[in-house]
Amino acid sequence: MTMDHIWKNQQNHSDKQHARGYKGMTASATEEASTIGADILAKGGNAMDAIVAMQFALAVSEPFNTGLAASGFIMYYDAETKKTSVVNGHSIAPKNAHKNVFVDEHQDVIPFLERSTPGTAVAVPGILKGMEKALNEFGTMSWADVIEPAIALSEKGVRVNLTWNTGLQRFSDRLGEKAKAFFYPNDVPLTEGETVVNEELTKTLQILQSKGADAFYKGEIADKIIETVQSFDGFMQKDDLTAYEATVSEAITGTYKEYTIAVPAPPNGGGFALLYMLKMLEKLDIGQYGLRSWEKYYLLAEVMRIMTADKLAFMGDPSFYNIPLNGLLTEDYIKERLKLLNFKFRNEDVTEGNPWPYDDQEPHNKAASTTEPGPDTTHFIAVDERGNIAACTSSLEHFFGSGIMVPGYGFLLNNDMTDFDPDPAGLNSVESGKYPVSMKTPTIVFKDADPVLTLGSPGGPTIPASVLQTMIHVLDFGLDLKEAIEEPRIYNGTGPLIWQEEGIPEEAKQTLERMNYQFDSIALSIGNVQAVLLNPETGERIGGSDSSRPGIPVANQ
Template sequence: MVKPRQISIFCIKVPCFNRSIVILLLGIALCQFAYAKQDTAYRNGMVVSAHPIASQVGIDVLKKGGNAVDAAIAVKFALAVVYPNAGNIGGGGFMVFRSSQNEYAALDFREKAPGMATRDMYLDETGEPVSRLSLDGHLAVGVPGSVDGMVKAHERYGKLLWKDLLQPAVDLARKGFPLTEMQANELNRRKESFKRFNSHGTALINEKADWKAGDLLIQKELAKTMKRIQSKGRRGFYEGKVAKLLVREMKDNGGIISLEDLKNYEAKWREPVANDYRGYHVVSMPPSSSGGIALLSLLKSVEPYPLSHWGFQQDSTVQVMVEAERRVYADRAEHYGDADFYPVPLAGLLDSNYIHARMQDISFERATSSESVSHGKPVGYESEETTHFSVVDKDGNAVAITTTLNNSYGSLVVVKGAGFLLNDEMDDFSMKPGVPNLYGLLGGKANAIEANKRMLSAMTPTIVTKDGKLLMVVGTPGGSTIITSVFQVILNVVDFGMGMQEAVSAPRFHHQWLPDNIQPEKEAIAEDVRARLEAKGYQFVQRGNIGRVDAILVKADGTLEGGADHRGDDTIVGY
């Protein structure tokens, strides 16, 4: 089993290193050391996020009397500073919340297409997609939703003062924080790309040398933006100085977001999607996320099969999971979209009879060809860089938030004078039927580009309960692999009896209908199992890491066990 991330501050070399940051990292190191040695039973709260400083910020809020939503807001803004490739205020995301009274809510703060967006905006005069036009630069940007989302979460559930929740982010941007080795390497690799799209310069570029682990990243422009959001709330981002800077960035470089787009943006409270799996209640995100419907469909697809008897990543287990994924992703391409614009057949897609019928033609003797698998016809028409964090407080309130800029560092555009990165979420629309997006996902009319429409997402923040009691908070980044990663982690706990860290660390694989191949991580699916599956017609394409799951499990004795993904700098902090 891979242990959760442990931090040592003694090897960090930073001139004039800030004393408060030393104390902060020392506290994290001690917490992580205690967890790794299993000497500490966390009962009062836990935060698992993609960055150690952000996790500690969340725990500090819980210790001050804040609830899980307060901590999540503070973590969200801290990640916008210390995890610039995906933590953001220039993107969007989703939140699933469960109260200690077993009440649920889902908040959709996904980005929207600008008012000037058109269906064919990324096609040339012959009707073919223009390479990378929906990915790089200013035209790729959707209207950001993160700030409005956090404002709405605080208005409904917040306990502590808004200004206090923003203060850690303000301080981290103004004073700086030490880069991890992974972050330094990522920034160095993108140095020329940042220069290409930011002729005015950006704090993310080290002009004098390459970044090194331990170097302080100070973001003064971002600190001013955070201060405006801190003092003015929603108006500090969607109106006034920051909004004008963002729109000027657009006008000067061919983007189409307007002041009206920003002023009119609204995050939306939605009814979560939910279903049972082997006696566990699974609650997840509805459209404009595809994640919740797809996850619940996958779980119900495999429920009739004895996975625990077959065993983890054994022949029949892998076959059933892949065949379920093949069919669910085919449905995703046809039926999923923004429910405000397209009548997504939620009830039909989640109907047990429909799901089981989709699995009736699988054979354990041979692989199904994806070319022979189309979308189903459910009844009841009503019509990879991301980050996830999980929070549980002492009262049992739980928050799962997945948030994104889409590609790592989004569009690569940093707003001049405001210091934050913008997303490239427009690529998540279907720009043309049959043309895959960045993650190889196909789509059609349901996810076509329309002004003010939310683009489809795979983000899958999820909460699982057992007998009315909180059991699990889980989610991950990973583009199209988000859904299958959350799916596998839940199976690892429920069917294969793993603890949270083991379930998160276990090797994963992915299938998404098209392309028709199984994509395993290096250690996923043993060679003899692969050989037998290949003899049945399954194709394998080796790939790198899949996702970075951050999850929390409530054990039988009421203590909290975190799962922080070893695939990144992800960190557990609890008390």
């Protein structure tokens, strides 16, 4: 499918979750954040200025999925230098963290809710240092100016939307006492349509505006974070915060047909997962099958299972263990792994392979990990008139993070330590000063060195699957961008169970069930894709937001 054909298939939609324009474009999971980002672009800011402003706006408008104590990866494409960089603002284990934190005295893994809500679940948050680093290296506006719109939004208050409702209905058992008092004023849950004002968060944003990120990592906010975490028996100490630094590196790239795909490198596991699955699907020529054929879903399911087996076995923090990234992505290894597919039944023998002979590093002897990260995150994008692109996936890890709200400052703490494998023997097990594996997958797609698509999603282990399917819906099946986002997706881990969105044909499901797959009895939303399609020849941009949340794209006219 050529880009000309893809653009001919783009439609004009009347709904708010689709936008077209020739200047700046933003997209996020909340209307407030997208509008603030677009306003920054309209004032002459670049894509990175807008993305930093949007992170602060999301801390106000989507405080249960991201916030000041979140982690994240930021991709930045510089239209002048043609370089794509990654800012790593991922959370890291405190220095006093230890391998046995998530097992009991019998070495049995502690149940998830019990291990995900105490202070020991809180990792050293990186998003503010990441945003500061990103703004200093790639932005054009001041820290104070990009925070100002979020302060105004926080003072005015935000309208409670369906995402708030859903979270309170499903995950309120995660809330600590302070957080419950905010989300359940007078013991009554906030409901859709209400306007909520978080005065403590407003105060915190004002402190950050005047004193910078150091107030969070070294000053009064840092002191309160440590006091709070330790009151919940956490490991974090003040010097964990003061020592944290975000890093900048070049994106890693892979190819899919005539396209080049730029993603973050490990300890980000989502980028590897996407490149790995694309290499497999390219050899399988998935576009030859029908959009809703059983063959398409079969290929997706098995490719996800094979990738997950290798991801759990080989992805970790490269500062601690060798990661055979080159071996995993070589043509010969991919061909070997493709032998697991048979088109007749679900292969029960899908386990990790052996990429080490295809890599130039010494093998490690660590056990495979056994768990995958959690499901609740947010993704947002800004493209400026000059063609610079910033895309960020940031997260508190699970809905409401640890459920611990910092008293007097109005923000939730992450539970990013649950990104680690609780098994002390695992490759991705807890170790002092270690990054857990993250599946965040901010992605930029290039054709002939020009960016043509950028996208990402929340969803923990499902993130690469959502990005993958949206990509092939555009690049292989030629769908309109909004239709590509809405086309029903599936997710499969290593077992027989397939998660499904509404709309997977019964005939395809029955065929796969006869092949020994199982479908979850309830259809559910998988991810929340935000995407921008770019036309290098005309300069036109199309933005699309996923209907699973109330976000919108905004085009500067």
